[in-house]
Amino acid sequence: MKMSGEDKLIERIRRRIPSATDGVLRLGIGDDAAVLRPVAGTEWAITCDQFIEGVHFLVDVHSPEVVGYKALARATSDLAAMGAIPRFFLMSLMLPASRSGRWLDGMLAGMSSAAEHFGLTLIGGDTAQSPGVGAHSSRFGKVADGKIAINLTVLGELETGKAVGRSGARRGDIVFVTGELGAAQLGLELILRGIHRQRRWKPLLTAHNHPHPAIKLGRWLVRQRLVSAMMDISDGLSTDLARLCRASHVGARINEQRLPVVSVPDGLQAKGIDAKALALHGGDDYGLLFTVPRRKAASIPSELFGTEVSQIGEIVSGNRVQLISANGKATPLLPKGWDHFS
Amino acid sequence: MKMSGEDKLIERIRRRIPSATDGVLRLGIGDDAAVLRPVAGTEWAITCDQFIEGVHFLVDVHSPEVVGYKALARATSDLAAMGAIPRFFLMSLMLPASRSGRWLDGMLAGMSSAAEHFGLTLIGGDTAQSPGVGAHSSRFGKVADGKIAINLTVLGELETGKAVGRSGARRGDIVFVTGELGAAQLGLELILRGIHRQRRWKPLLTAHNHPHPAIKLGRWLVRQRLVSAMMDISDGLSTDLARLCRASHVGARINEQRLPVVSVPDGLQAKGIDAKALALHGGDDYGLLFTVPRRKAASIPSELFGTEVSQIGEIVSGNRVQLISANGKATPLLPKGWDHFS
Numbered sequence: 001m002k003m004s005g006e007d008k009l010i011e012r013i014r015r016r017i018p019s020a021t022d023g024v025l026r027l028g029i030g031d032d033a034a035v036l037r038p039v040a041g042t043e044w045a046i047t048c049d050q051f052i053e054g055v056h057f058l059v060d061v062h063s064p065e066v067v068g069y070k071a072l073a074r075a076t077s078d079l080a081a082m083g084a085i086p087r088f089f090l091m092s093l094m095l096p097a098s099r100s101g102r103w104l105d106g107m108l109a110g111m112s113s114a115a116e117h118f119g120l121t122l123i124g125g126d127t128a129q130s131p132g133v134g135a136h137s138s139r140f141g142k143v144a145d146g147k148i149a150i151n152l153t154v155l156g157e158l159e160t161g162k163a164v165g166r167s168g169a170r171r172g173d174i175v176f177v178t179g180e181l182g183a184a185q186l187g188l189e190l191i192l193r194g195i196h197r198q199r200r201w202k203p204l205l206t207a208h209n210h211p212h213p214a215i216k217l218g219r220w221l222v223r224q225r226l227v228s229a230m231m232d233i234s235d236g237l238s239t240d241l242a243r244l245c246r247a248s249h250v251g252a253r254i255n256e257q258r259l260p261v262v263s264v265p266d267g268l269q270a271k272g273i274d275a276k277a278l279a280l281h282g283g284d285d286y287g288l289l290f291t292v293p294r295r296k297a298a299s300i301p302s303e304l305f306g307t308e309v310s311q312i313g314e315i316v317s318g319n320r321v322q323l324i325s326a327n328g329k330a331t332p333l334l335p336k337g338w339d340h341f342s
Numbered sequence: 343m344k345m346s347g348e349d350k351l352i353e354r355i356r357r358r359i360p361s362a363t364d365g366v367l368r369l370g371i372g373d374d375a376a377v378l379r380p381v382a383g384t385e386w387a388i389t390c391d392q393f394i395e396g397v398h399f400l401v402d403v404h405s406p407e408v409v410g411y412k413a414l415a416r417a418t419s420d421l422a423a424m425g426a427i428p429r430f431f432l433m434s435l436m437l438p439a440s441r442s443g444r445w446l447d448g449m450l451a452g453m454s455s456a457a458e459h460f461g462l463t464l465i466g467g468d469t470a471q472s473p474g475v476g477a478h479s480s481r482f483g484k485v486a487d488g489k490i491a492i493n494l495t496v497l498g499e500l501e502t503g504k505a506v507g508r509s510g511a512r513r514g515d516i517v518f519v520t521g522e523l524g525a526a527q528l529g530l531e532l533i534l535r536g537i538h539r540q541r542r543w544k545p546l547l548t549a550h551n552h553p554h555p556a557i558k559l560g561r562w563l564v565r566q567r568l569v570s571a572m573m574d575i576s577d578g579l580s581t582d583l584a585r586l587c588r589a590s591h592v593g594a595r596i597n598e599q600r601l602p603v604v605s606v607p608d609g610l611q612a613k614g615i616d617a618k619a620l621a622l623h624g625g626d627d628y629g630l631l632f633t634v635p636r637r638k639a640a641s642i643p644s645e646l647f648g649t650e651v652s653q654i655g656e657i658v659s660g661n662r663v664q665l666i667s668a669n670g671k672a673t674p675l676l677p678k679g680w681d682h683f684s
Contacts, residue, residue, distance in 0.1 A: 004581060004681040026385065027507050032423040032573050033389035035505045038380035043368065047375035047466050048432045048495055054473030081374040090390045092493045124389050131396030131489050147473050147488065151434045153390055153495040163377040165369050231374050239346055339346040
């Protein structure tokens, strides 16, 4: 029986990202919808995330493997921030015809590796030609060929009532972050300056290309019932902290000298790359930002699962977010991270 | 506290498509992920669907209200085909800056109306600028402004074990379809010929612009335990029947004179619009295609919830799908419906 081009593409995706049904997944990829049978005593965390050529990645800079890996890592980070165990994902793929061969194979390889690493099973999706520059046929006749867009919906499982949102931070809570701040943005700055192919800087691209969602760390924090609010840092500390404070109707005071700032080699500082600005406003780090009631703060180790955990300030009443310098001077910390609609 | 442009956009979406938490939805839009607490004895059907400018709709032909309505109706149709009750949805929106004002308001109004009609609550999403023609700033500097893409993930609830997939059709089963075949494609043909603005043809655009997912019908069929396989017809009968047969490892014989063919006015037949071709290969109808064991076929009424239900043929062994003409002649029914990667 003849298969349509779209069905052949879906078959290729199925082969490259295996999906086996189990006690929870009753019906997987290839039907009108997947069917999930929840386990008693569990809840589901669900979120979606786009990864778009020209907005989130560049095809002449990022390998297809990096694109596939990073698309899934970003989405999974949102599950980590809820304390959920990553379980399933769906992929909507908008693809120009020119990318449906080797590029797609590479992207699927990167995504498959991420899926295995994070414990995710592909359960469904949708494919469509991308409109833009070039030409292909659609139901409306010839339309231009276009950009790649990957949209991922991820589902995680967690114990009933254990999920931690953004709105629970209270006055007096201590503010923590995990990992180094600004490391991913440092990689992006190299790309923006066109020096990312220089051998001496290549190791600095790792955080930008291969972020690690804090899955174990998020699980540990939630299971210990230590945190009052939690989110991942995807658009930069200044922007994401403002979101947490707004959701919780509080302000915050952040101690500048406590920030786990990425170290920037002298040769790059000379090019105008400022470590403090990277740490405050740089995106794509995917560490966790969380708050802990003061009496429990001592229960948070300074390192967990090999990742640094840093106390960076405290929650205050009001709605102002301030940065406190080493000499005690307070300045407003304005959200200057990534903003897709500035 | 200053809100970023993206956060303001998300606030606008929240206001226009209300989302209230309940016993199942523990945490809704605005956090890293939504949290769902399943009800004992239920399963979840989940699927995603893209609706892309230039591929699935045209901004100079389809009003923003139609775009918002139809995007959600298409996705919901996949839940109807599983026999699920539509409950929640997430929206990823790729939007050029030029469409983030009045166009977006209109689109959200159409989507909100569809959500209310189908019983769906918005629980999350993602927004990004669209790359393409024109210019806006991204993390990579100025990039071109582009197309609109709406990706929707929908979740439906159903009784444990009741979901019906595509793979259960068996030799001897009777093949049914609901509604008229080709009505939506007729509207598209008017658009392709540039005559859709002529007053006399306007009523023929309704099926194309405002499809009705067969939610009640799908629920009824599943609860009565009458169907062996079911799917919705989104890409045309010939293409979707081939999918059902491939998933079930069977063939089918379809009686041409039994097809509920859309009626095409003489004035349009004269323009070369062929009703039979529309019925066999036209997409976007969103009726149900299902199979029923022969002994139960008499239990299927010829009309359900105001929609025509038609016996159109039978399942046979092998893998051939054939069309039987009034005089008994059999010809192969090749999948000639929509194919995004032909």
